[in-house]
Amino acid sequence: MSDSMLVCVSDYWQRCHYLNRPDREAGDSCRNGKTLRRLLLQVDAINGNYYLREILQQTVLVDRLKRIHGVQLVWLQFHPPERDTIDYKWADMLAHTLWEHIEVEHLMSWLSTLGGGFSALGEQFGKCAETAGKISLQQLKIGMRLGDPFLQARCKLYYSISLIQRGHLRPAKHLIRAQYSFARQHVETDGRLVRMCQGIWLRLRYEYEQRRIQKQKRLK
Incomplete structure:
Protein backbone atom coordinates (compact mmCIF):
# COMPACT_ATOMS: atom_id res chain seq x y z
CA MET A 1 0.00 0.00 0.00
CA PRO A 80 -25.76 15.72 11.22
CA PRO A 81 -24.58 18.09 13.97
CA GLU A 82 -26.93 18.81 16.83
CA ARG A 83 -26.98 22.46 15.87
CA ASP A 84 -25.95 24.15 12.66
CA THR A 85 -23.18 26.70 13.04
CA ILE A 86 -22.51 29.88 11.10
CA ASP A 87 -18.96 30.78 10.20
CA TYR A 88 -19.23 34.52 10.85
CA LYS A 89 -15.55 35.15 10.14
CA TRP A 90 -15.79 33.51 6.73
CA ALA A 91 -19.07 35.31 6.05
CA ASP A 92 -17.43 38.67 6.82
CA MET A 93 -14.48 37.85 4.56
CA LEU A 94 -16.81 36.81 1.75
CA ALA A 95 -18.98 39.91 2.16
CA HIS A 96 -15.91 42.15 2.05
CA THR A 97 -14.61 40.39 -1.06
CA LEU A 98 -17.96 40.71 -2.84
CA TRP A 99 -18.26 44.38 -1.87
CA GLU A 100 -14.73 45.06 -3.12
CA HIS A 101 -15.45 43.26 -6.40
CA ILE A 102 -18.64 45.30 -6.94
CA GLU A 103 -16.82 48.56 -6.23
CA VAL A 104 -13.99 47.62 -8.59
CA GLU A 105 -16.46 46.76 -11.35
CA HIS A 106 -18.16 50.12 -10.78
CA LEU A 107 -14.78 51.87 -10.96
CA MET A 108 -13.88 50.03 -14.15
CA SER A 109 -17.12 51.20 -15.77
CA TRP A 110 -16.32 54.82 -14.97
CA LEU A 111 -12.74 54.47 -16.16
CA SER A 112 -13.90 52.86 -19.41
CA THR A 113 -16.30 55.74 -20.08
CA LEU A 114 -13.69 58.34 -19.17
CA GLY A 115 -10.96 56.60 -21.14
CA GLY A 116 -13.18 56.32 -24.20
CA GLY A 117 -13.86 60.05 -24.13
CA PHE A 118 -10.19 60.99 -23.84
CA SER A 119 -9.30 58.45 -26.51
CA ALA A 120 -11.76 60.07 -28.92
CA LEU A 121 -10.28 63.50 -28.19
CA GLY A 122 -6.82 61.99 -28.55
CA GLU A 123 -7.32 61.90 -32.31
CA GLN A 124 -6.83 65.68 -32.30
CA PHE A 125 -5.07 66.47 -29.04
CA GLY A 126 -1.89 64.77 -27.86
CA LYS A 127 -2.52 65.55 -24.18
CA CYS A 128 -5.87 63.74 -24.33
CA ALA A 129 -4.19 60.71 -25.93
CA GLU A 130 -1.64 60.73 -23.11
CA THR A 131 -4.40 60.94 -20.49
CA ALA A 132 -6.25 58.06 -22.16
CA GLY A 133 -3.05 56.00 -21.90
CA LYS A 134 -2.74 56.75 -18.18
CA ILE A 135 -6.35 55.67 -17.63
CA SER A 136 -5.65 52.41 -19.48
CA LEU A 137 -2.68 51.76 -17.20
CA GLN A 138 -4.88 52.31 -14.14
CA GLN A 139 -7.37 49.81 -15.56
CA LEU A 140 -4.50 47.39 -16.13
CA LYS A 141 -3.50 47.65 -12.47
CA ILE A 142 -7.06 46.82 -11.45
CA GLY A 143 -7.13 43.88 -13.89
CA MET A 144 -3.90 42.54 -12.36
CA ARG A 145 -5.35 42.88 -8.88
CA LEU A 146 -8.46 40.97 -9.93
CA GLY A 147 -6.32 38.35 -11.63
CA ASP A 148 -8.35 38.58 -14.85
CA PRO A 149 -6.03 37.93 -17.84
CA PHE A 150 -8.72 38.87 -20.39
CA LEU A 151 -9.33 42.22 -18.74
CA GLN A 152 -5.58 42.81 -18.67
CA ALA A 153 -5.36 42.04 -22.40
CA ARG A 154 -8.14 44.52 -23.21
CA CYS A 155 -6.46 47.23 -21.12
CA LYS A 156 -3.17 46.67 -22.95
CA LEU A 157 -4.99 47.04 -26.26
CA TYR A 158 -6.55 50.29 -25.06
CA TYR A 159 -3.08 51.48 -24.15
CA SER A 160 -1.79 50.55 -27.61
CA ILE A 161 -4.37 52.93 -29.10
CA SER A 162 -2.89 55.73 -27.00
CA LEU A 163 0.58 54.79 -28.24
CA ILE A 164 -0.59 54.94 -31.86
CA GLN A 165 -2.21 58.34 -31.34
CA ARG A 166 1.05 59.68 -29.89
CA GLY A 167 3.11 58.29 -32.75
CA HIS A 168 4.79 55.44 -30.84
CA LEU A 169 4.08 52.85 -33.51
CA ARG A 170 6.81 50.32 -32.79
CA PRO A 171 5.90 49.60 -29.12
CA ALA A 172 2.23 49.58 -30.13
CA LYS A 173 3.02 46.96 -32.78
CA HIS A 174 4.75 44.65 -30.28
CA LEU A 175 1.94 45.12 -27.76
CA ILE A 176 -0.79 44.28 -30.27
CA ARG A 177 1.08 41.21 -31.52
CA ALA A 178 1.49 39.88 -27.97
CA GLN A 179 -2.21 40.32 -27.21
CA TYR A 180 -3.17 38.77 -30.54
CA SER A 181 -1.13 35.69 -29.71
CA PHE A 182 -2.89 35.47 -26.34
CA ALA A 183 -6.29 36.00 -27.95
CA ARG A 184 -5.71 33.24 -30.53
CA GLN A 185 -4.92 30.79 -27.73
CA HIS A 186 -8.16 31.67 -25.88
CA VAL A 187 -10.47 32.44 -28.80
CA GLU A 188 -13.13 30.02 -27.49
CA THR A 189 -13.23 31.86 -24.16
CA ASP A 190 -13.29 35.42 -25.47
CA GLY A 191 -13.52 35.86 -29.24
CA ARG A 192 -13.79 39.64 -28.91
CA LEU A 193 -10.08 39.95 -28.21
CA VAL A 194 -9.18 38.67 -31.67
CA ARG A 195 -11.49 41.19 -33.34
CA MET A 196 -10.14 43.99 -31.15
CA CYS A 197 -6.58 43.12 -32.13
CA GLN A 198 -7.50 42.99 -35.80
CA GLY A 199 -9.26 46.35 -35.67
CA ILE A 200 -6.43 48.11 -33.85
CA TRP A 201 -3.91 46.50 -36.19
CA LEU A 202 -5.71 48.04 -39.17
CA ARG A 203 -5.42 51.42 -37.47
CA LEU A 204 -1.71 50.80 -36.95
CA ARG A 205 -1.24 49.91 -40.63
CA TYR A 206 -3.04 53.11 -41.60
CA GLU A 207 -0.66 55.17 -39.47
CA TYR A 208 2.35 53.43 -40.97
CA GLU A 209 1.00 54.15 -44.44
CA GLN A 210 0.44 57.81 -43.58
CA ARG A 211 3.96 58.02 -42.23
CA ARG A 212 5.33 56.49 -45.45
CA ILE A 213 3.39 58.98 -47.59
CA GLN A 214 4.66 61.91 -45.52
CA LYS A 215 8.22 60.65 -45.87
CA GLN A 216 7.88 60.42 -49.65
CA LYS A 217 6.55 63.98 -49.79
CA ARG A 218 9.52 65.26 -47.83
CA LEU A 219 11.94 63.48 -50.16
CA LYS A 220 10.32 65.09 -53.19
Missing part, protein backbone atom coordinates in the same frame (compact mmCIF):
# COMPACT_ATOMS: atom_id res chain seq x y z
CA SER A 2 1.23 3.54 -0.73
CA ASP A 3 2.43 5.95 1.96
CA SER A 4 -0.88 7.83 1.93
CA MET A 5 -3.71 6.67 4.15
CA LEU A 6 -6.83 5.29 2.53
CA VAL A 7 -9.81 7.29 3.77
CA CYS A 8 -13.52 6.60 3.37
CA VAL A 9 -16.12 9.25 4.13
CA SER A 10 -19.63 7.94 4.69
CA ASP A 11 -22.19 10.73 4.34
CA TYR A 12 -25.67 11.15 5.82
CA TRP A 13 -27.12 8.71 3.28
CA GLN A 14 -24.34 6.14 3.91
CA ARG A 15 -22.79 6.74 0.52
CA CYS A 16 -19.06 6.08 0.57
CA HIS A 17 -16.51 8.50 -0.86
CA TYR A 18 -12.94 7.22 -1.00
CA LEU A 19 -9.84 9.41 -0.88
CA ASN A 20 -6.26 8.39 -1.64
CA ARG A 21 -7.59 5.29 -3.36
CA PRO A 22 -4.66 3.42 -5.00
CA ASP A 23 -4.65 2.53 -8.69
CA ARG A 24 -5.94 -0.83 -9.87
CA GLU A 25 -2.52 -1.69 -11.32
CA ALA A 26 -0.80 -1.16 -7.98
CA GLY A 27 -1.96 -4.54 -6.67
CA ASP A 28 -2.90 -3.00 -3.32
CA SER A 29 -4.47 -5.22 -0.66
CA CYS A 30 -7.72 -3.26 -0.76
CA ARG A 31 -8.04 -4.29 -4.39
CA ASN A 32 -7.29 -7.95 -3.76
CA GLY A 33 -10.27 -8.62 -1.53
CA LYS A 34 -8.23 -8.66 1.70
CA THR A 35 -9.68 -7.17 4.85
CA LEU A 36 -8.12 -3.89 5.87
CA ARG A 37 -7.59 -2.92 9.47
CA ARG A 38 -9.71 0.16 9.84
CA LEU A 39 -10.30 2.93 12.33
CA LEU A 40 -13.99 3.88 12.58
CA LEU A 41 -14.79 7.43 13.67
CA GLN A 42 -18.43 8.40 14.07
CA VAL A 43 -18.54 12.19 14.21
CA ASP A 44 -20.77 15.04 13.17
CA ALA A 45 -20.01 16.61 9.80
CA ILE A 46 -18.47 19.77 11.28
CA ASN A 47 -15.86 17.99 13.40
CA GLY A 48 -15.48 15.35 10.71
CA ASN A 49 -14.29 18.02 8.30
CA TYR A 50 -11.44 18.88 10.67
CA TYR A 51 -10.63 15.20 11.16
CA LEU A 52 -10.48 14.69 7.41
CA ARG A 53 -8.18 17.67 6.88
CA GLU A 54 -5.79 16.49 9.59
CA ILE A 55 -5.64 12.97 8.20
CA LEU A 56 -4.97 14.18 4.67
CA GLN A 57 -2.35 16.75 5.64
CA GLN A 58 -0.58 15.47 8.76
CA THR A 59 1.95 12.89 7.64
CA VAL A 60 3.18 12.32 11.21
CA LEU A 61 -0.32 11.40 12.38
CA VAL A 62 -0.82 9.03 9.46
CA ASP A 63 2.56 7.42 10.10
CA ARG A 64 1.72 6.78 13.77
CA LEU A 65 -1.67 5.31 12.90
CA LYS A 66 -0.09 2.92 10.41
CA ARG A 67 3.11 2.05 12.26
CA ILE A 68 1.90 1.85 15.87
CA HIS A 69 -1.77 0.91 15.51
CA GLY A 70 -1.63 -0.88 12.18
CA VAL A 71 -4.46 1.20 10.71
CA GLN A 72 -4.84 0.84 6.94
CA LEU A 73 -8.20 2.55 6.44
CA VAL A 74 -9.79 5.49 8.27
CA TRP A 75 -13.58 5.28 8.07
CA LEU A 76 -15.33 8.57 8.83
CA GLN A 77 -19.02 8.07 9.50
CA PHE A 78 -20.70 11.48 9.37
CA HIS A 79 -23.96 12.34 11.08
Whole structure:
Protein backbone atom coordinates (compact mmCIF):
# COMPACT_ATOMS: atom_id res chain seq x y z
CA MET A 1 0.00 0.00 0.00
CA SER A 2 1.23 3.54 -0.73
CA ASP A 3 2.43 5.95 1.96
CA SER A 4 -0.88 7.83 1.93
CA MET A 5 -3.71 6.67 4.15
CA LEU A 6 -6.83 5.29 2.53
CA VAL A 7 -9.81 7.29 3.77
CA CYS A 8 -13.52 6.60 3.37
CA VAL A 9 -16.12 9.25 4.13
CA SER A 10 -19.63 7.94 4.69
CA ASP A 11 -22.19 10.73 4.34
CA TYR A 12 -25.67 11.15 5.82
CA TRP A 13 -27.12 8.71 3.28
CA GLN A 14 -24.34 6.14 3.91
CA ARG A 15 -22.79 6.74 0.52
CA CYS A 16 -19.06 6.08 0.57
CA HIS A 17 -16.51 8.50 -0.86
CA TYR A 18 -12.94 7.22 -1.00
CA LEU A 19 -9.84 9.41 -0.88
CA ASN A 20 -6.26 8.39 -1.64
CA ARG A 21 -7.59 5.29 -3.36
CA PRO A 22 -4.66 3.42 -5.00
CA ASP A 23 -4.65 2.53 -8.69
CA ARG A 24 -5.94 -0.83 -9.87
CA GLU A 25 -2.52 -1.69 -11.32
CA ALA A 26 -0.80 -1.16 -7.98
CA GLY A 27 -1.96 -4.54 -6.67
CA ASP A 28 -2.90 -3.00 -3.32
CA SER A 29 -4.47 -5.22 -0.66
CA CYS A 30 -7.72 -3.26 -0.76
CA ARG A 31 -8.04 -4.29 -4.39
CA ASN A 32 -7.29 -7.95 -3.76
CA GLY A 33 -10.27 -8.62 -1.53
CA LYS A 34 -8.23 -8.66 1.70
CA THR A 35 -9.68 -7.17 4.85
CA LEU A 36 -8.12 -3.89 5.87
CA ARG A 37 -7.59 -2.92 9.47
CA ARG A 38 -9.71 0.16 9.84
CA LEU A 39 -10.30 2.93 12.33
CA LEU A 40 -13.99 3.88 12.58
CA LEU A 41 -14.79 7.43 13.67
CA GLN A 42 -18.43 8.40 14.07
CA VAL A 43 -18.54 12.19 14.21
CA ASP A 44 -20.77 15.04 13.17
CA ALA A 45 -20.01 16.61 9.80
CA ILE A 46 -18.47 19.77 11.28
CA ASN A 47 -15.86 17.99 13.40
CA GLY A 48 -15.48 15.35 10.71
CA ASN A 49 -14.29 18.02 8.30
CA TYR A 50 -11.44 18.88 10.67
CA TYR A 51 -10.63 15.20 11.16
CA LEU A 52 -10.48 14.69 7.41
CA ARG A 53 -8.18 17.67 6.88
CA GLU A 54 -5.79 16.49 9.59
CA ILE A 55 -5.64 12.97 8.20
CA LEU A 56 -4.97 14.18 4.67
CA GLN A 57 -2.35 16.75 5.64
CA GLN A 58 -0.58 15.47 8.76
CA THR A 59 1.95 12.89 7.64
CA VAL A 60 3.18 12.32 11.21
CA LEU A 61 -0.32 11.40 12.38
CA VAL A 62 -0.82 9.03 9.46
CA ASP A 63 2.56 7.42 10.10
CA ARG A 64 1.72 6.78 13.77
CA LEU A 65 -1.67 5.31 12.90
CA LYS A 66 -0.09 2.92 10.41
CA ARG A 67 3.11 2.05 12.26
CA ILE A 68 1.90 1.85 15.87
CA HIS A 69 -1.77 0.91 15.51
CA GLY A 70 -1.63 -0.88 12.18
CA VAL A 71 -4.46 1.20 10.71
CA GLN A 72 -4.84 0.84 6.94
CA LEU A 73 -8.20 2.55 6.44
CA VAL A 74 -9.79 5.49 8.27
CA TRP A 75 -13.58 5.28 8.07
CA LEU A 76 -15.33 8.57 8.83
CA GLN A 77 -19.02 8.07 9.50
CA PHE A 78 -20.70 11.48 9.37
CA HIS A 79 -23.96 12.34 11.08
CA PRO A 80 -25.76 15.72 11.22
CA PRO A 81 -24.58 18.09 13.97
CA GLU A 82 -26.93 18.81 16.83
CA ARG A 83 -26.98 22.46 15.87
CA ASP A 84 -25.95 24.15 12.66
CA THR A 85 -23.18 26.70 13.04
CA ILE A 86 -22.51 29.88 11.10
CA ASP A 87 -18.96 30.78 10.20
CA TYR A 88 -19.23 34.52 10.85
CA LYS A 89 -15.55 35.15 10.14
CA TRP A 90 -15.79 33.51 6.73
CA ALA A 91 -19.07 35.31 6.05
CA ASP A 92 -17.43 38.67 6.82
CA MET A 93 -14.48 37.85 4.56
CA LEU A 94 -16.81 36.81 1.75
CA ALA A 95 -18.98 39.91 2.16
CA HIS A 96 -15.91 42.15 2.05
CA THR A 97 -14.61 40.39 -1.06
CA LEU A 98 -17.96 40.71 -2.84
CA TRP A 99 -18.26 44.38 -1.87
CA GLU A 100 -14.73 45.06 -3.12
CA HIS A 101 -15.45 43.26 -6.40
CA ILE A 102 -18.64 45.30 -6.94
CA GLU A 103 -16.82 48.56 -6.23
CA VAL A 104 -13.99 47.62 -8.59
CA GLU A 105 -16.46 46.76 -11.35
CA HIS A 106 -18.16 50.12 -10.78
CA LEU A 107 -14.78 51.87 -10.96
CA MET A 108 -13.88 50.03 -14.15
CA SER A 109 -17.12 51.20 -15.77
CA TRP A 110 -16.32 54.82 -14.97
CA LEU A 111 -12.74 54.47 -16.16
CA SER A 112 -13.90 52.86 -19.41
CA THR A 113 -16.30 55.74 -20.08
CA LEU A 114 -13.69 58.34 -19.17
CA GLY A 115 -10.96 56.60 -21.14
CA GLY A 116 -13.18 56.32 -24.20
CA GLY A 117 -13.86 60.05 -24.13
CA PHE A 118 -10.19 60.99 -23.84
CA SER A 119 -9.30 58.45 -26.51
CA ALA A 120 -11.76 60.07 -28.92
CA LEU A 121 -10.28 63.50 -28.19
CA GLY A 122 -6.82 61.99 -28.55
CA GLU A 123 -7.32 61.90 -32.31
CA GLN A 124 -6.83 65.68 -32.30
CA PHE A 125 -5.07 66.47 -29.04
CA GLY A 126 -1.89 64.77 -27.86
CA LYS A 127 -2.52 65.55 -24.18
CA CYS A 128 -5.87 63.74 -24.33
CA ALA A 129 -4.19 60.71 -25.93
CA GLU A 130 -1.64 60.73 -23.11
CA THR A 131 -4.40 60.94 -20.49
CA ALA A 132 -6.25 58.06 -22.16
CA GLY A 133 -3.05 56.00 -21.90
CA LYS A 134 -2.74 56.75 -18.18
CA ILE A 135 -6.35 55.67 -17.63
CA SER A 136 -5.65 52.41 -19.48
CA LEU A 137 -2.68 51.76 -17.20
CA GLN A 138 -4.88 52.31 -14.14
CA GLN A 139 -7.37 49.81 -15.56
CA LEU A 140 -4.50 47.39 -16.13
CA LYS A 141 -3.50 47.65 -12.47
CA ILE A 142 -7.06 46.82 -11.45
CA GLY A 143 -7.13 43.88 -13.89
CA MET A 144 -3.90 42.54 -12.36
CA ARG A 145 -5.35 42.88 -8.88
CA LEU A 146 -8.46 40.97 -9.93
CA GLY A 147 -6.32 38.35 -11.63
CA ASP A 148 -8.35 38.58 -14.85
CA PRO A 149 -6.03 37.93 -17.84
CA PHE A 150 -8.72 38.87 -20.39
CA LEU A 151 -9.33 42.22 -18.74
CA GLN A 152 -5.58 42.81 -18.67
CA ALA A 153 -5.36 42.04 -22.40
CA ARG A 154 -8.14 44.52 -23.21
CA CYS A 155 -6.46 47.23 -21.12
CA LYS A 156 -3.17 46.67 -22.95
CA LEU A 157 -4.99 47.04 -26.26
CA TYR A 158 -6.55 50.29 -25.06
CA TYR A 159 -3.08 51.48 -24.15
CA SER A 160 -1.79 50.55 -27.61
CA ILE A 161 -4.37 52.93 -29.10
CA SER A 162 -2.89 55.73 -27.00
CA LEU A 163 0.58 54.79 -28.24
CA ILE A 164 -0.59 54.94 -31.86
CA GLN A 165 -2.21 58.34 -31.34
CA ARG A 166 1.05 59.68 -29.89
CA GLY A 167 3.11 58.29 -32.75
CA HIS A 168 4.79 55.44 -30.84
CA LEU A 169 4.08 52.85 -33.51
CA ARG A 170 6.81 50.32 -32.79
CA PRO A 171 5.90 49.60 -29.12
CA ALA A 172 2.23 49.58 -30.13
CA LYS A 173 3.02 46.96 -32.78
CA HIS A 174 4.75 44.65 -30.28
CA LEU A 175 1.94 45.12 -27.76
CA ILE A 176 -0.79 44.28 -30.27
CA ARG A 177 1.08 41.21 -31.52
CA ALA A 178 1.49 39.88 -27.97
CA GLN A 179 -2.21 40.32 -27.21
CA TYR A 180 -3.17 38.77 -30.54
CA SER A 181 -1.13 35.69 -29.71
CA PHE A 182 -2.89 35.47 -26.34
CA ALA A 183 -6.29 36.00 -27.95
CA ARG A 184 -5.71 33.24 -30.53
CA GLN A 185 -4.92 30.79 -27.73
CA HIS A 186 -8.16 31.67 -25.88
CA VAL A 187 -10.47 32.44 -28.80
CA GLU A 188 -13.13 30.02 -27.49
CA THR A 189 -13.23 31.86 -24.16
CA ASP A 190 -13.29 35.42 -25.47
CA GLY A 191 -13.52 35.86 -29.24
CA ARG A 192 -13.79 39.64 -28.91
CA LEU A 193 -10.08 39.95 -28.21
CA VAL A 194 -9.18 38.67 -31.67
CA ARG A 195 -11.49 41.19 -33.34
CA MET A 196 -10.14 43.99 -31.15
CA CYS A 197 -6.58 43.12 -32.13
CA GLN A 198 -7.50 42.99 -35.80
CA GLY A 199 -9.26 46.35 -35.67
CA ILE A 200 -6.43 48.11 -33.85
CA TRP A 201 -3.91 46.50 -36.19
CA LEU A 202 -5.71 48.04 -39.17
CA ARG A 203 -5.42 51.42 -37.47
CA LEU A 204 -1.71 50.80 -36.95
CA ARG A 205 -1.24 49.91 -40.63
CA TYR A 206 -3.04 53.11 -41.60
CA GLU A 207 -0.66 55.17 -39.47
CA TYR A 208 2.35 53.43 -40.97
CA GLU A 209 1.00 54.15 -44.44
CA GLN A 210 0.44 57.81 -43.58
CA ARG A 211 3.96 58.02 -42.23
CA ARG A 212 5.33 56.49 -45.45
CA ILE A 213 3.39 58.98 -47.59
CA GLN A 214 4.66 61.91 -45.52
CA LYS A 215 8.22 60.65 -45.87
CA GLN A 216 7.88 60.42 -49.65
CA LYS A 217 6.55 63.98 -49.79
CA ARG A 218 9.52 65.26 -47.83
CA LEU A 219 11.94 63.48 -50.16
CA LYS A 220 10.32 65.09 -53.19
